[in-house]
Amino acid sequence: MIKILVVEDDEAYNRTLCYNLSEEEWQVSSASSCKEAVLLIRNQHFDLALLDISLPDQSGLTLCRKILSQSPKTRILFLTAYGKEEDMLKGFEAGGYDYITKPFSLPVLRRKIAAILQGDGARADNCVLYNDGCLYVDFSSHRASLEGTPITFTVREYEVLLFLIRNGGRILTKRQFLEAIWDVDENFVDEHTLVTIISRLRSKIENGSREYIRTTYGLGYQWMGGDIA
Numbered sequence: 143m144i145k146i147l148v149v150e151d152d153e154a155y156n157r158t159l160c161y162n163l164s165e166e167e168w169q170v171s172s173a174s175s176c177k178e179a180v181l182l183i184r185n186q187h188f189d190l191a192l193l194d195i196s197l198p199d200q201s202g203l204t205l206c207r208k209i210l211s212q213s214p215k216t217r218i219l220f221l222t223a224y225g226k227e228e229d230m231l232k233g234f235e236a237g238g239y240d241y242i243t244k245p246f247s248l249p250v251l252r253r254k255i256a257a258i259l260q261g262d263g264a265r266a267d268n269c270v271l272y273n274d275g276c277l278y279v280d281f282s283s284h285r286a287s288l289e290g291t292p293i294t295f296t297v298r299e300y301e302v303l304l305f306l307i308r309n310g311g312r313i314l315t316k317r318q319f320l321e322a323i324w325d326v327d328e329n330f331v332d333e334h335t336l337v338t339i340i341s342r343l344r345s346k347i348e349n350g351s352r353e354y355i356r357t358t359y360g361l362g363y364q365w366m367g368g369d370i371a
Contacts, residue, residue, distance in 0.1 A: 144259060147191040148172045149179045149205065150221060151198050159192065162248045163255070176200040176208075183209055190217040190255060193238075195229065203236040210237045214284055217258050217297065231338055237296045272307055274368045277347055277354070279303065293346050298323070302339050306355065306365040315362040 146163055150156040151174045160170045171188070173179040176199050179191075191209055193202040206218045220233045220241040233241050239258065242251060270281035279286040279295075281304050286293040295303065301323050306314065316333050340355060340363060347354050356364045 144168045144190070145186065145188045146170050146255070147179065147182060147188040149174070149176070149191065149197065149202065150194045151175060151196075152194075158248075159251075162252065166252060166256070168255075174198075176202075176205045179205055180208060183212055187213050188216050190219060190258065192219050192221050195220055195222045195233070203232055206233075206236045206238055219255065219258070231335060234296070234298055234335055234338065235342075239297050270304065270370060272368070272370055276352065277367065288347055295343075295346070296339075298339055299343055299346075302336070303343055306363065307367065307370055310365040310367065310369055313358050313361050313364045318362070 146168050148156060148159050148163070148170060150159060150172070153174065156172050156174060160172050163170045171182055171186075173182055174197075176197055179193075182188075188209075191206075193205055195202040197205065202220060202222075206220075209216055209218065217239040218237060220238050221244060222229060222233070222241055223244045230241055240254065242254060272279040272281070277286075277288055279300075281300055284295070284297075284300060286295055302319065305319065305322050316336055319336050320333075340357075344355055354365065354367045356366050358364060
């Protein structure tokens with residue numbers, strides 16, 4: 143059964159979320175603080191966690207990092223009243239998978255969660271491996287290394303990297319990335335988020351003698367490495 147953790151300090155809002163998600167036959171646990179959430183994640187694995195960014199004891203960003211350090215495959219969906227771009231970017235940089243801005247429709251939230259979980263199921267059916275003798279990435283198990291040194295990618299970084307490699311040699315526009323990885327109709331992500339992820343990927347996989355991702359200014363990005371094994 144799918145297990146979901148809701149971390150929200152507004153008691154009424156927390157109860158409403160848990161009730162509505164339980165109707166989908168998901169197993170839902172709740173916490174109202176980082177301290178309570180940490181106790182829960184010590185004893186069980188959650189497939190997805192809904193985190194309010196503003197919590198009474200610590201930031202939801204800090205909790206996100208704690209959850210992913212223990213359970214890297216848990217998907218983090220931020221619930222935030224903030225609509226500022228810098229807050230969204232901080233969420234992705236902390237390892238968040240996605241975000242939804244309050245107030246939001248509960249049917250839209252359920253649909254978003256279902257899409258995330260269905261996507262995980264589809265990826266689990268395929269073993270996808272990249273290995274050029276220098277860069278090694280196992281997309282199915284989320285393991286990677288560069289010249290034998292382990293690399294840690296966020297979930298979104300894995301997705302952007304896989305999209306690049308699968309389209310090796312092609313110049314991919316920003317819109318193609320957004321349409322392939324984010325739903326631009328219901329889940330718009332500013333282009334700056336993609337630029338940040340590309341920059342972080344480069345910092346992790348490139349050095350002075352090797353270029354994997356080429357920027358074609360005014361057009362988009364191009365994968366310069368090899369193909370999927």
